[in-house]
Amino acid sequence: MPKKILFIEDDEGFFNIFSVPLKMKGYDVVHVSDGALGVEKAISEKPDLILLDIVLPGTSGLDILKELRERPESKDAKIVMLTNFGSDENINKAMEYGANDYLMKYNIVPSELPDKIAILMGEASGAGIKVTQ
Amino acid sequence: MNVQIILNILVIVESLLLLVISITLFRKTSDFKKLKKYEEALIMFQANQNDVIPMLVHELRAPLSVVKGASDLLLKSTDEMNADQVRDLLAQIKSSSEGLLKMVGDILDVSKMEGGKFQISKVFGSLGGLLKEECAYFESLARVKEVSLSCATGENIPEFSFDPERVKQVMSNLLSNAIKFTPKGGSVEVIARHVDRIVEVVVEDTGIGVPEKDQPKLFHKFFQAGNQGGVTQKGTGLGLVITKGIVEAHGGKIWYEDNKPKGAKFIFALPLK
Structure with a gap:
């Protein structure tokens, strides 16, 4: 059964360029563009990993991260922030709330995202978790 | 026209867009210099730049990242993609480039408005x-x-x-x-x-x-x-x-x-x- 990734991203362009290589590697990618729906889907879909943008309509990805960590159903989920906002304040908050990684969209080559995801999901070995700016 | 040719064109388009953005931002700086109240404008600019520049960088970087990412995927993985995926990525490059052009147009409009050069055609x-x-x-x-x-x-x-x-x-x-x-x-x-x-x-x-x-x-x-x-x-x-x-x-x-x-x-x- 393919591993499931929940992608919470309101920008269709970013969703397209990052979801194509993930789908090509066989991941089941579920897309949500609304933050509030993202929390619902994280509970109902039980994804293996969540890719989470920060600037979302109506709510912030950081608030979603905090909520997911506080809820028993999603407190252990693997959550990767995937954003173009790399301020120290956001990175520190994400780490404090328990993000597993913090990736900058403009720095990640889309075709290399599946390898990073595989490492986080324990499907491949890697250098560990870090903030990639 | 094959995908490689399209990609080469897109790389040129991306470079031209970056050039247009640079020229536009330069023109904006030049317009500031023309203001009689240069000092006042400079003070305002300095007060706001901490917020404005990261915001503008973010807004320009987002569509450029999409163009770059989609081009990268098409260059590396076209053979593994189906026709719909190739078409979707090309469409994405087009719409991100259009978004960038609109943004550059907006910056240029504001620059013209501030310089008293904005005109309409009734x-x-x-x-x-x-x-x-x-x-x-x-x-x-x-x-x-x-x-x-x-x-x-x-x-x-x-x-x-x-x-x-x-x-x-x-x-x-x-x-x-x-x-x-x-x-x-x-x-x-x-x-x-x-x-x-x-x-x-x-x-x-x-x-x-x-x-x-x-x-x-x-x-x-x-x-x-x-x-x-x-x-x-x-x-x-x-x-x-x-x-x-x-x-x-x-x-x-x-x-x-x-x-x-x-x-x-x-x-x-x-x-x-």
Whole structure:
């Protein structure tokens, strides 16, 4: 059964360029563009990993991260922030709330995202978790 | 034309866009230098640059990242993709490039407005017809967001001279904002009325509205209501500045009112001449 990734991203362009290589590697990618729906889907879909943008309509990805960590159903989920906002304040908050990684969209080559995801999901070995700016 | 040729063209387009953006930003700096109140402008610029530059960088970087990412995927993995995936990525490059061009156009418009060089091209025509077209154009977006959109476009408005492309831009800015900030189940309404020698167009919604403290800054450059805590809204914050500039170039006025009990109401008035 393919591993499931929940992608919470309101920008269709970013969703397209990052979801194509993930789908090509066989991941089941579920897309949500609304933050509030993202929390619902994280509970109902039980994804293996969540890719989470920060600037979302109506709510912030950081608030979603905090909520997911506080809820028993999603407190252990693997959550990767995937954003173009790399301020120290956001990175520190994400780490404090328990993000597993913090990736900058403009720095990640889309075709290399599946390898990073595989490492986080324990499907491949890697250098560990870090903030990639 | 094969994919490699298309990609080469896109790389050239991307480079040209970067050049246009650089020139535009340079021109903007030059315009500042022409201001008599240079010192005042510089102080304001320095006060705002901590917020403005990261925001502008973010707004330019997002579509450029998409163009770069999609090009990279097409270069490396075309053989493994199906035709739909290739087409979707090419379409994405096109729409991101169009978004960048619009952003550059907006920056250029504001620069012209500040330098007193902004011009409109009036033609004699029907504003009611234009409003109907704009409402029809935004219907699909409203439907996707589950927001109801209605238009009472005033059948009795006489024809008069205005710049149709620029008034479309005004309506596009106001309608996209109204739909964007109105939650599912809400409504957006466009009303046009003719009073004496003036046409008033109202765009009202039942969305989040604008906090009282932010209302005086609504038509200020780079301002976006709701930015807080290091997380910002998307957009350059130039849409309403341009909207105001276009209305004023017609000899008109635009203002904001709360839409009681909830939401925002933008009203612009154009003279019938």
